[in-house]
Amino acid sequence: MSFEAAVVDAAVEAAVVEAFHTERTAVLATLIRLVGDFQLAEDALQDAFAAAVATWRREGVPRRPGAWLLVAARRKAVDRLRRDKSMAERAERLAAEMRLHDPNEAGGVGSLGDADNDTASRIDDDLLRLIFTCCHPALDLSARVALTLRTLGGMTTGEIARAFLVAEPTMGKRIVRAKRKIADAHIRYRVPPDEELPERLNGVLRVVHLIFNEGYSAAHGPDLVRTDLCDSAIRLARLLSELMPQESEVWGLLSLTLLHDARRGARSDADGRYVALQDQDRSLWDRGRVSEGLRALERTDRPGTYQIQAVIAALHMQARDPDDTDWTRIAELYSALAQFDPSPVVKVNHATAIGFADGPRAGLALLNALRDDSALAGYQPLHAARAEFLVRAGDLSGAAEAYALAIGLSANAVERSELERRAAAVRRSEQA
Amino acid sequence: MPEFMLLLYAPEVEGAQERERWAALPVWEEITESLRKSGTLVANGPLHPSSSATTVRVRGDETVLTDGPFATTKEMLAGFYLLDCADLDEALRHAARLPTARYGSVEVRPLRRSAP
Numbered sequence: 001m002s003f004e005a006a007v008v009d010a011a012v013e014a015a016v017v018e019a020f021h022t023e024r025t026a027v028l029a030t031l032i033r034l035v036g037d038f039q040l041a042e043d044a045l046q047d048a049f050a051a052a053v054a055t056w057r058r059e060g061v062p063r064r065p066g067a068w069l070l071v072a073a074r075r076k077a078v079d080r081l082r083r084d085k086s087m088a089e090r091a092e093r094l095a096a097e098m099r100l101h102d103p104n105e106a107g108g109v110g111s112l113g114d115a116d117n118d119t120a121s122r123i124d125d126d127l128l129r130l131i132f133t134c135c136h137p138a139l140d141l142s143a144r145v146a147l148t149l150r151t152l153g154g155m156t157t158g159e160i161a162r163a164f165l166v167a168e169p170t171m172g173k174r175i176v177r178a179k180r181k182i183a184d185a186h187i188r189y190r191v192p193p194d195e196e197l198p199e200r201l202n203g204v205l206r207v208v209h210l211i212f213n214e215g216y217s218a219a220h221g222p223d224l225v226r227t228d229l230c231d232s233a234i235r236l237a238r239l240l241s242e243l244m245p246q247e248s249e250v251w252g253l254l255s256l257t258l259l260h261d262a263r264r265g266a267r268s269d270a271d272g273r274y275v276a277l278q279d280q281d282r283s284l285w286d287r288g289r290v291s292e293g294l295r296a297l298e299r300t301d302r303p304g305t306y307q308i309q310a311v312i313a314a315l316h317m318q319a320r321d322p323d324d325t326d327w328t329r330i331a332e333l334y335s336a337l338a339q340f341d342p343s344p345v346v347k348v349n350h351a352t353a354i355g356f357a358d359g360p361r362a363g364l365a366l367l368n369a370l371r372d373d374s375a376l377a378g379y380q381p382l383h384a385a386r387a388e389f390l391v392r393a394g395d396l397s398g399a400a401e402a403y404a405l406a407i408g409l410s411a412n413a414v415e416r417s418e419l420e421r422r423a424a425a426v427r428r429s430e431q432a
Numbered sequence: 433m434p435e436f437m438l439l440l441y442a443p444e445v446e447g448a449q450e451r452e453r454w455a456a457l458p459v460w461e462e463i464t465e466s467l468r469k470s471g472t473l474v475a476n477g478p479l480h481p482s483s484s485a486t487t488v489r490v491r492g493d494e495t496v497l498t499d500g501p502f503a504t505t506k507e508m509l510a511g512f513y514l515l516d517c518a519d520l521d522e523a524l525r526h527a528a529r530l531p532t533a534r535y536g537s538v539e540v541r542p543l544r545r546s547a548p
Binding site: 186187192 | 520523540
């Protein structure tokens with residue numbers, strides 16, 4: 001191969017990779033609407049990417065790669081349907097639709113994806129359809145998470161499988177099953193109507209928040225943070241804020257994820273040990289994330305589950321030092337949060353804030369009352385917080401017991417070793 | 433439009449509890465009538481108790497009959513609706529209207545149009 005040819009090849013490959021990262025999701029979103037089938041759209045788009053390498057090498061990189069890919073993928077979808085005899089009727093219908101909507105079809109690429117406003121808003125609509133379909137409540141929650149990460153979060157099946165510690169074929173099957181259920185059960189590719197929108201949007205936000213949480217405090221495994229999951233969740237929240245800027249809770253969620261993620265670099269030390277919020281080196285917080293998070297918070301216009309949690313995160317971060325934290329206000333905010341989300345976990349956080357605001361005994365009284373709640377039976381932070389307040393209240397043997405409980409319940413290696421370190425410190429002062 | 437089978441499962445009850453369920457008859461009639469009027473209803477019907485069921489399995493050349501329902505669980509198939517709906521969301525909406533959804537459960541299954 002000549003030097004010039006090698007340079008062209010490298011440029012074409014770079015263009016294909018670039019198009020894969022920047023255009024794939026939007027092209028897929030539109031393609032699913034056009035061909036009416038999730039799996040067919042994915043397969044056809046895969047074919048189109050494969051064809052792009054050869055064609056772009058021959059004819060040059062198109063001016064609008066996304067539009068080229070969309071047209072090519074539609075043709076590939078027709079080809080795929082024609083190969084399947086039982087699908088012949090559908091293939092011809094799709095081919096006819098293409099000629100109808102695409103006057104330049106004979107001339108190749110051109111009419112689809114013109115960068116006018118109309119097209120931009122149509123792409124937005126398709127992306128929203130894709131989001132709401134991936135997060136449809138008739139799909140199992142684990143399938144919603146996997147499908148959302150695969151189609152919108154920019155992760156491969158292998159990456160998702162590793163993030164959730166499942167074998168790759170298992171994760172692959174989960175995703176295929178979800179796509180099949182969408183087709184077989186007639187889950188329509190659409191944005192829900194107004195009367196269903198609030199509830200369905202909550203469902204979407206829940207999926208994104210779950211992805212972030214799984215990444216931020218990896219429940220299992222050796223690493224404290226799964227950065228790929230955090231990044232995907234933030235990208236999804238950003239996309240939602242662009243598509244639905246009128247929804248306050250979307251901004252709340254974006255703010256919450258950014259403010260938490262800003263502390264990522266400070267949450268473990270050079271040896272990979274967990275560093276609690278009050279001990280973190282604040283200069284390690286990501287200023288870009290903090291300011292984007294605070295800006296997002298300003299876009300919220302009413303209290304909501306995510307908005308309140310974002311305000312709490314902001315209060316933690318705006319304190320000059322840990323002793324300066326406004327725990328009374330944080331305790332009030334957790335009370336407000338309990339109105340939206342009366343979960344026992346919120347109660348634990350409220351009790352912990354009270355402990356810091358009004359003294360360890362006040363915190364312990366509330367935390368001990370929660371010990372009977374069966375939903376909290378395996379909840380490590382309840383016992384870690386009790387241990388912390390028992391130390392402050394001077395009950396070292398009680399603290400040692402509480403630490404032992406917390407350690408037994410912790411599935412994360414980094415977090416567990418920090419709890420063990422604190423438990424050892426308590427035992428030492430007990431003996432002293 | 434796709435068709436959806438709504439399978440109504442509920443614990444089988446007798447005596448006062450059974451009479452209490454039958455008291456909801458006007459609610460059932462109202463829902464069924466509204467589904468008929470909108471052209472959604474294809475067919476519906478209550479079923480006799482599961483003790484009247486016979487389950488058929490053919491294994492090899494042998495037809496095996498079991499006196500009873502497919503699975504013996506607390507909740508039994510108590511009735512069904514076959515509905516013509518635009519999509520799953522519409523079918524789920526109708527399922528949620530049925531009284532059985534409150535004390536039992538309603539399974540929604542799309543009807544298959546072609547071989548896989």
